[in-house]
Amino acid sequence: MSSIFEYAPAPESRSIVDVAPSYGLFVDGEFVDGSGEAMKTVNPATEEVLSEIAVGTEADVDRAVKAARRAFTRVWGPMRPADRGKYLFRIARILQERAREFAVLESLDNGKPIRESRDVDVPLAAAHFFYHAGWADKLAHAGLGPDPRPHGVAGQVIPWNFPLLMLAWKVAPALATGNTVVLKPAETTPLTALLFAEVCRQADLPPGVVNIVTGAGDTGRAVVEHDDVDKVAFTGSTEVGRSIARAVAGTRKVLTLELGGKAANIVFDDAPIDQAVEGIVRGIFFNQGHVCCAGSRLLVQESVHDEVIASLQRRIGTLRVGDPLDKNTDIGAINSAEQLARIRELSDIGEAEGAHRWQPACELPDRGFWFPPTVFTDVSPAHRIARDEVFGPVLSVLTFRTPDEAVAKANNSTYGLSAGIWTEKGSRILAIADRLRAGVVWGNTFNQFDPTSPFGGYKQSGYGREGGRHGLAAYLRSTHP
Amino acid sequence: MSERLAVRKTYKLYVNGAFPRSESGRTYEVHDARGAFLANAAQASRKDARDAVVAARAAFGKWSRATAYNRGQVLYRVAEVMEGRHAQFCEEVAAGEGLSGGRARAVVDAAIDRWVWYAGWTDKLAAVLGSANPVAGPFFDFSLPEPTGVVAVLAPQRSSLLGLVSVLAPVLAGGNTAVVVTSRARPLPAVTLGEVLATSDVPGGVVNLLTGDAAELGPWLAEHDDVDAVDLTGAPPAQAMELERLAAGSIKRVVRPPAEEPDWSADPGTSRMTPFLETKTVWHPKGV
Amino acid sequence: MTHVLDPGTLAAGTRPGPGPGTPFDDVTRSDAALRAFLHGLSGVDQVGAEQRAATLGTRSIKTTAKAWAIDTAIAMIDLTTLEGADTPGKVRSLAAKARRPDPTDPSCPAVAAVCVYGDLAGVAREALEGTGIHVAAVATAFPSGRASREVKLADVRDAVANGADEIDMVIDRGAFLSGRYLEVFEEIVAVKEACGGAHLKVILETGELVTYDNARRASWLAMLAGADFIKTSTGKISPAATLPVCLVMLEAVRDFRAATGTQVGVKPAGGIRTTKDAVKHLVLVNETVGADWLSPDWFRLGASSLLNDLLLQRQKLRTGHYSGPDHVSVD
Numbered sequence A: 001m002s003s004i005f006e007y008a009p010a011p012e013s014r015s016i017v018d019v020a021p022s023y024g025l026f027v028d029g030e031f032v033d034g035s036g037e038a039m040k041t042v043n044p045a046t047e048e049v050l051s052e053i054a055v056g057t058e059a060d061v062d063r064a065v066k067a068a069r070r071a072f073t074r075v076w077g078p079m080r081p082a083d084r085g086k087y088l089f090r091i092a093r094i095l096q097e098r099a100r101e102f103a104v105l106e107s108l109d110n111g112k113p114i115r116e117s118r119d120v121d122v123p124l125a126a127a128h129f130f131y132h133a134g135w136a137d138k139l140a141h142a143g144l145g146p147d148p149r150p151h152g153v154a155g156q157v158i159p160w161n162f163p164l165l166m167l168a169w170k171v172a173p174a175l176a177t178g179n180t181v182v183l184k185p186a187e188t189t190p191l192t193a194l195l196f197a198e199v200c201r202q203a204d205l206p207p208g209v210v211n212i213v214t215g216a217g218d219t220g221r222a223v224v225e226h227d228d229v230d231k232v233a234f235t236g237s238t239e240v241g242r243s244i245a246r247a248v249a250g251t252r253k254v255l256t257l258e259l260g261g262k263a264a265n266i267v268f269d270d271a272p273i274d275q276a277v278e279g280i281v282r283g284i285f286f287n288q289g290h291v292c293c294a295g296s297r298l299l300v301q302e303s304v305h306d307e308v309i310a311s312l313q314r315r316i317g318t319l320r321v322g323d324p325l326d327k328n329t330d331i332g333a334i335n336s337a338e339q340l341a342r343i344r345e346l347s348d349i350g351e352a353e354g355a356h357r358w359q360p361a362c363e364l365p366d367r368g369f370w371f372p373p374t375v376f377t378d379v380s381p382a383h384r385i386a387r388d389e390v391f392g393p394v395l396s397v398l399t400f401r402t403p404d405e406a407v408a409k410a411n412n413s414t415y416g417l418s419a420g421i422w423t424e425k426g427s428r429i430l431a432i433a434d435r436l437r438a439g440v441v442w443g444n445t446f447n448q449f450d451p452t453s454p455f456g457g458y459k460q461s462g463y464g465r466e467g468g469r470h471g472l473a474a475y476l477r478s479t480h481p
Numbered sequence B: 001m002s003e004r005l006a007v008r009k010t011y012k013l014y015v016n017g018a019f020p021r022s023e024s025g026r027t028y029e030v031h032d033a034r035g036a037f038l039a040n041a042a043q044a045s046r047k048d049a050r051d052a053v054v055a056a057r058a059a060f061g062k063w064s065r066a067t068a069y070n071r072g073q074v075l076y077r078v079a080e081v082m083e084g085r086h087a088q089f090c091e092e093v094a095a096g097e098g099l100s101g102g103r104a105r106a107v108v109d110a111a112i113d114r115w116v117w118y119a120g121w122t123d124k125l126a127a128v129l130g131s132a133n134p135v136a137g138p139f140f141d142f143s144l145p146e147p148t149g150v151v152a153v154l155a156p157q158r159s160s161l162l163g164l165v166s167v168l169a170p171v172l173a174g175g176n177t178a179v180v181v182t183s184r185a186r187p188l189p190a191v192t193l194g195e196v197l198a199t200s201d202v203p204g205g206v207v208n209l210l211t212g213d214a215a216e217l218g219p220w221l222a223e224h225d226d227v228d229a230v231d232l233t234g235a236p237p238a239q240a241m242e243l244e245r246l247a248a249g250s251i252k253r254v255v256r257p258p259a260e261e262p263d264w265s266a267d268p269g270t271s272r273m274t275p276f277l278e279t280k281t282v283w284h285p286k287g288v
Numbered sequence C: 001m002t003h004v005l006d007p008g009t010l011a012a013g014t015r016p017g018p019g020p021g022t023p024f025d026d027v028t029r030s031d032a033a034l035r036a037f038l039h040g041l042s043g044v045d046q047v048g049a050e051q052r053a054a055t056l057g058t059r060s061i062k063t064t065a066k067a068w069a070i071d072t073a074i075a076m077i078d079l080t081t082l083e084g085a086d087t088p089g090k091v092r093s094l095a096a097k098a099r100r101p102d103p104t105d106p107s108c109p110a111v112a113a114v115c116v117y118g119d120l121a122g123v124a125r126e127a128l129e130g131t132g133i134h135v136a137a138v139a140t141a142f143p144s145g146r147a148s149r150e151v152k153l154a155d156v157r158d159a160v161a162n163g164a165d166e167i168d169m170v171i172d173r174g175a176f177l178s179g180r181y182l183e184v185f186e187e188i189v190a191v192k193e194a195c196g197g198a199h200l201k202v203i204l205e206t207g208e209l210v211t212y213d214n215a216r217r218a219s220w221l222a223m224l225a226g227a228d229f230i231k232t233s234t235g236k237i238s239p240a241a242t243l244p245v246c247l248v249m250l251e252a253v254r255d256f257r258a259a260t261g262t263q264v265g266v267k268p269a270g271g272i273r274t275t276k277d278a279v280k281h282l283v284l285v286n287e288t289v290g291a292d293w294l295s296p297d298w299f300r301l302g303a304s305s306l307l308n309d310l311l312l313q314r315q316k317l318r319t320g321h322y323s324g325p326d327h328v329s330v331d
Helices: A058-076 A081-097 A099-110 A114-135 A163-176 A191-202 A217-225 A238-248 A273-289 A302-316 A337-352 A403-411 A426-435 A468-475 B046-065 B068-084 B086-097 B101-119 B125-129 B162-173 B188-199 B214-223 B237-248 C007-011 C031-040 C046-056 C063-075 C088-099 C118-128 C149-161 C173-177 C181-195 C212-224 C243-260 C275-288 C305-319
Strands: A025-027 A030-032 A039-043 A048-053 A153-157 A180-184 A210-212 A231-235 A254-258 A264-267 A297-301 A356-358 A374-377 A394-400 A418-422 A440-443 B027-031 B037-042 B139-147 B150-154 B177-181 B207-210 B229-231 B253-255 B277-285 C077-080 C113-117 C134-138 C166-170 C199-203 C229-231 C265-267 C301-303
Touching: A025 A058, A025 A191, A039 A099, A048 A191, A058 A153, A058 A180, A058 A210, A058 A217, A081 A099, A081 A114, A081 A163, A081 A191, A099 A114, A099 A163, A099 A191, A114 A163, A153 A163, A153 A217, A163 A180, A163 A191, A163 A231, A163 A468, A180 A217, A191 A210, A217 A231, A217 A238, A231 A238, A231 A468, A238 A254, A238 B237, A264 A273, A264 A403, A273 A302, A273 A394, A273 A418, A273 C046, A297 A302, A297 A403, A302 A374, A302 A394, A337 A356, A337 A374, A337 A394, A394 A403, A403 A426, A418 A426, A426 A440, A426 B277, B037 B188, B046 B139, B046 B150, B046 B177, B046 B207, B046 B214, B068 B086, B068 B101, B068 B162, B068 B188, B086 B101, B086 B188, B101 B162, B125 B139, B125 B277, B150 B162, B150 B214, B162 B177, B162 B188, B177 B214, B188 B207, B214 B237, B277 C046, C031 C181, C031 C212, C046 C243, C046 C275, C063 C077, C063 C275, C063 C305, C077 C088, C077 C305, C088 C113, C088 C118, C113 C118, C113 C166, C118 C134, C118 C149, C134 C149, C134 C199, C149 C166, C149 C181, C166 C181, C173 C181, C173 C212, C181 C199, C181 C212, C212 C229, C212 C243, C229 C243, C243 C265, C243 C275, C275 C301, C275 C305, C301 C305
Parallel strands: A153 A180, A153 A231, A180 A210, A231 A254, A264 A297, A264 A418, A297 A394, A374 A394, A418 A440, A440 B277, B150 B177, B150 B229, B177 B207, B229 B253, C077 C113, C077 C301, C113 C134, C134 C166, C166 C199, C199 C229, C229 C265
Antiparallel strands: A025 A030, A025 A210, A039 A048, A356 A374, B027 B037, B139 B277
16 A cells, blocks of 8 residues: 555654653652662663663662551551542642653653553543542442551552553552552653652652652562561562562462453454454554553454454554654554563464464664564464463464354463453343453453453452452451451 | 161262262271260372362353352252251261350351351342442443352361351352362361252352361362462461462462451351452443 | 645546446345345444544644645545525635635645535536536435435436536435335435436435444445445534544445445545544545545545635645634635
8 A cells, every 4th residue: 555645753742851860769758869779761762771760679678668657657547538538639630730741751761652651541540540539538438348447558569561550550549548658660661650759749748658669670579578568569470470479478468469461352253343453453552562451362253354354454554663752653662672572582483383473564663672563363272372471562363163162262371361352242242251251351342441440350360450449459458347 | 675776977078069988098087076986087188189179160160150049049058958957967066076065056057047148148249249330431331240260268177067168158159169178177067068068959069078188188279270269267377378379379369367267156248258259340332 | 755746646536437247236136135235234333433533533744744634635625515595606706716725825726626506516617617626516405305206316417417527415314214225225326327427426414324333334335326425414414524434434435445346435524624624534544545545536525614724724834824814715
C-alpha cells in the first residue's frame, strides 16, 4: 500500500519535564542520599542516560521502614479517616494537574507511546487515587466487618511496565485503608515514582506516609524481608513472586502477588471481526506487549483463521513503531536491553521449533531497544512461545474447532490472569467466561482497566485482587469472626 | 447368656468415593484418651496422597459447576446423614478426645450444625462477595467468587470431628474439592465421616480423607503442582514454615496455622471460605 | 515527505465498473437469500467500533501534512445547498465559491462537486461549465424518500436531464427497517438504470438505521445494487456523519473490493464542520482502506460550512497568523 498520506512527526514537547541529573531516596518526606552505588536510568528509545538514581541498601530500607512505622503509629493510623481521604483526593487532583508532565516523563523513562501514557497510564493513576480516596471513611461498609484495621507498614515492589499506574494501584489502597508505605519502583523506571514523591510533598502528605526507595533486586529484597513490614504487595514475574512467597513464609506478613500471564484471546467464527482484530491488536501490542494480562495466545476458530490472520496482518501493517514521544506512535521502545534479549531469544526459539514468524515491513530506529510487532502462526500448544510469557509484542496463533477445545486450550497454562472471548452470541460469552480459569475475562473487548474493577489472577498468576471493594481486603484485617 | 461378641470395623482411607487400604499396607494403632487400644487405622502414604489429588482434580469440574442450590442441598444432606449416626460419632469423639458423654454430644451437635451453616452459604456467596463494578465506560462489569480448585487440608489435631468439619465444609461450600489429612492421633471420627459422605450425595472424589501423619504427607501435598491451596491448620508448628515455602513453588494459596488450635465452637463467619475463593471479573461492552 | 496536491491527478482517476458475475449474484435471487446474506455479515460491536474511531481521532497532523490534508479535503467537498429557499442566485454564488474557494489565493484547489436539488442542477451545470467540477443532485424524493417508485425515477431522470452527472439518492429506510431488503435493492437497481451515465451515490441515512449492524448491511445492499458511492446521511437527520459510522462503511467498501474487485466510494455528509473533523475523516480513510481511497474519486465530504473553516485554517498556515470570518466569503 503506497501512502501519499504520511503523518508528520508530532513529538510531544519534552520541555515540560525537568529531569534532575540525580535523584536520592524519598524517606520521611525528604530526599536523602542512598548508601548504595548509584545506578543510571536510560531512555530506552535512545539509550540516553536520563539521570543517576540512588540505590537503597538494607540500612536505607530500614530507615524508610522506621519512618513508615513512625508515621503509621503517630499520624496516619490515628488520623480521622475522612482526612486521610482528603489527602488522597489532593493527590488525585495534583496528578490530573500535572498529567502532561507525568505522561512525558513516563514515556521518556519507560519507552511507551505518549498516546498511552497520556490516555491510559496517567488518567487511570489519578482515577485510582480518586476512587480510593472515597473509601477512606467508608471501610466499615467494605464487607470486612464493622471496624477493619490496617496492617501497618506495607512494603510494595512494582514493575517497569506501568510505573506510575502500578504505583497508584499499590499506594492508593494502602493509604486509604490507613497503612503507610515503603515502595520500591522498578530498577529501569524510577522517574515517575520520584516525581510522585514531589506530588506527596505538594499535597502536604505527612512525612513517612509514603517512602520511595529506588534500587534493583537487592533493594526489593530488603523491603520484602524487613522484619517490621506487615504487608507485602508485589507485581512482577512469577519467578520473583515465588521467591517472595518463600521469603515471607512463616512470618506474620500478609502477601498479595500479581504475577505473569499467558492469556488466551479466543475468536469464534461469529465474532465481530473488525473489532476482534482491534482487540487482538490491543491485546498484544498495547504497551509493546509488556503487559502481564496481554492476549499473547490467539485462539482462533479454524473456519475463520485465514480471514482473521489476513485482517490482522493488514491492520498490523498500519501500526506505527517509533519515537515514544510522537503522538502518532502506536508501538514504542522495548523497556530494556535485557528484555529485548529475552524477546529475541523466545522468538528465535519459536522459529526453531517450527512456528512461522511474520513481521510487517517496518523501519526501526538505529539506537534504542526495538522489536517489531510479530505474529507466529502454526504454533502448537507444546511450543515455548505458546507457554512462556514473552512480555513483548509477540503473538502466538493457535486454532480450535469447538468451544470445548477452545476452553481446554485456553486453560492449558500454569497462568490464569486474563482471557478474551470474541463472539456475537451472548450466551456463549457467558458460558465460556464461566469455564475459563482466569481472574479477568474480557468479552468482545480486551485490556480494559478501571479502579472499580477487581484485577488479579488464578493459579500461578498470583493471589489477591487490586481495585474495587475486593482490593481493599489486601490491606485490611477483617474484624469478622 | 453370654454377651454378644462385637463385630469391629476396619478403618480405611476414603479416596475417590471408595474405601481403600493404604497402598503401602501400613497401619498404625489408635488409642483412646487414656491410652487403651481402639483400632488400627490405615496410614496413608505419599502415593495415597497422590491418588487423592488425582481424584480431587477429576471431581473438581463437576462439583465446581454444580449449581449453588445443588451444592447446598448436598451439604445439607451430609448433616442429615450424620444425624442418623449421632450415637456413633458421640462414642468415637468421647473415646478419642476423652470427653464426657454430654460434652461429646455437644461437639457432635455442633459439627452437624456446622454443615447446616455452610449448606446455607453456597447460594449466598456470590451475592455477598461478588459485585457489579461501575466502570467509567460503556461496559457491564461484574465480579464473582469462584472456587480455587483442589485444596489440601491438614485438619486440626485436637478437635477430631468439629475441627475437621469446620475446615472441610467451608472448602466444599465454595465449590472446591479437598484432600484432607486427618488428626493423626484421633482419626476415627474422620473415617466415619467418610462413610457419611459416601452415603450422602457428595460425589466421589470431592472429599478425600487420609488418615495418617500430617508431618509425613504435608510436604508432598504442599509441593504438589496440581494442588491449588493448602490449609496448614493441623500442620506441626515446627514444620509450618517449611510447608509454606514448599507451597510457594506453585503460588498456592496458604492458610497459616493458628498459634494454637482455636475454639471451634465459635461463629465461623466467612473467613474459612474466602481463602479458597478466587474473584473472576468479567467485562462486556454495552452497545446496540 | 511530499504532500503536494495535484488536483489534476486526483480528478483523473478511472472508475472500474462493477465486474460481471460477482460472487454475490445469487444472494439477490430472493428476499430470503438477501436477508440471509445481509444477516450473515460479521456483526459490529458498537463499543469497539467507537473506541477505534476515537483512537484514530487522536492522530496528530502537523504543518506540511496538514496543508496537504486541508487541500485534499477541499478537493473532496461536495459543496452543498439543500434548502427550500434555494434560488438560482444562491446556486450561482455557490458555484463561484466552488470554482475559487479562496479568491485571494489561486493555489487553492476547487471543490469536487456542487450538490443541489434536481430542479437547480441546470443552473449549477451552466455555472460550472468547463471547470471539471461535478454537479450532484439529490433525488428520489429526498430527504424522506417517501414517494412512489415512478415519482422517484422521474425525479432522477429530471435531475440528469437538467445536467446532473452525479445523483445522490436516498434508500427506503422504512422498507429496510421492516426487512424488505429486496425491495430496497430493486429500487437502487432501478435508480442506477435511470441515472444513465451519472454516478450514483446511495444515501443510507444511518441516523435512522440507528445500529452499526444496519449501517454495514445497508452498505452491502447498496454496493450489491450497483452504487458508485455509499453516503451516510441527508444532513436532515441527526446524527448525520459520525466517525464510527464512516469507519463501518469504509470497512464495508474495503471488504467489498476484496470480495468482488469493485471499488466503491464513501461520502460522509452532514455534521462535518471543522478542519479537525475533516482531517479525522482523512485519517480514518488512510488507516482503514488506505491511500487508494484518498482522492475525490473515492472519498467525498458532503458539507457547506466546512469549506470556510478549511479556508481559514489554510490562510493561517499560509500567513502564520489566525484569520477571521470576514476573510472568507459568506455564501
